[in-house]
Amino acid sequence: MKRAxxxxxxxxxxxxxxxxxxxxxxxxxxxMGDVDNRPGEVAMIGDALFARPVxxxxxxxxxxxxxxxxxxxxxxxxxxxxxxxxxxxxxxxTFLRCLGCTPAQHDQLVAEKKRKDAQENK
Numbered sequence: 001m002k003r004a005x006x007x008x009x010x011x012x013x014x015x016x017x018x019x020x021x022x023x024x025x026x027x028x029x030x031x032m033g034d035v036d037n038r039p040g041e042v043a044m045i046g047d048a049l050f051a052r053p054v055x056x057x058x059x060x061x062x063x064x065x066x067x068x069x070x071x072x073x074x075x076x077x078x079x080x081x082x083x084x085x086x087x088x089x090x091x092x093x094t095f096l097r098c099l100g101c102t103p104a105q106h107d108q109l110v111a112e113k114k115r116k117d118a119q120e121n122k
Contacts, residue, residue: 039100047100055094062086 039047066073066086073079097106 039098039102039105041100044100052094055090059087059090059094062090 063086066082069082070079073082093103097103098109101109
């Protein structure tokens with residue numbers, strides 16, 4: 001009888017540990033879904049020191065890959081898509097995105113600015 005209880009108890013303990021470890025992730029995901037909050041100073045510092053240099057390097061590498069694969073892209077007729085994915089998207093994230101913002105936060109800020117400009121022009 002004791003041998004039958006051990007696998008059951010072990011599986012209950014394992015599932016409890018897994019589920020309790022996922023609780024903070026769900027809470028964090030819920031807070032990340034809220035794009036109303038502005039980025040903090042830690043996010044700005046991390047973005048300036050780590051993310052922007054990596055994105056700048058990926059823009060350069062993407063441009064080199066785009067140049068190398070351009071003949072094949074022209075034959076396939078997807079040069080605009082290749083340019084968007086390899087060059088334009090990393091360049092936008094590097095040079096146009098607000099410091100510390102996630103892409104969702106940046107899109108929301110741009111939409112708010114467009115709304116304000118449209119209201120002022122009326």
